[in-house]
Amino acid sequence: MEKEFVSPVYQVVAVPVEKVVANTYNPNIVATPEMKLLEFSVWEDGYTMLCVCHHLKDKDQYELVHGYHRYLVMKTSERIYRRERGLLSISVINKDMSERMAFTIRHNRARGTHSVALMSHIVSELTKSGMSDSWIMNNIGMDRDKLLRLKQISGQAELFEDK
Structure with missing residues (x-):
């Protein structure tokens, strides 16, 4: 019998942002005006989308797979860091490196553009x-x-x- 699949979104954890590290393969770049808007959005609305990470058990760190810019807001905005008590909400996936790279690209490309x-x-x-x-x-x-x-x-x- 096949094991029932449970989406990572149902397994959310809050981790100290200091335990989260960026991956080395994210090609997504956000321009300064949009980063300012993201910081403002998180300030006004809170974190409404979590980050996705892979747990590096040997280092007890969480490597970002998706959500780098939301993570960056937490790292660079003192007011958001303080309000959130330095905790970043993440879901944890267990995939190998190539699957994580594909995940990042799929999620970046699936966002679309504004009409x-x-x-x-x-x-x-x-x-x-x-x-x-x-x-x-x-x-x-x-x-x-x-x-x-x-x-x-x-x-x-x-x-x-x-x-």
Whole structure:
């Protein structure tokens, strides 16, 4: 009889961030504005997605497989580190190195991208609901030029009433 599979998400543990180490193969890079947005997001909303690690038993460390940038926020943001008491929520997977590398790539590529049309629609809806340009820029992480471009794409003149 086959052993029943249990997804790692049901086996979450909180570990001191000092016991977590980055892997050497993650090709994902996040630009500075998006890192600032991630830090703001974690500050405002808490950690809503956990990191995935492989336990290195011989060193009693947890090697990141997915979630490097969420981990980096914990390491670099003093306010988040303090609030979270230095604990990072992780799920632990038990896979060999090649499987972990494939896992990282699959999860990075499966995220997709933002549709410009949908982002323009979101900006339009936020503006119509009374959110200021500065609120939109701060809360969805964009600069003034990008906000202006998205408003222009929407083609709705009323988005420029305050200009």
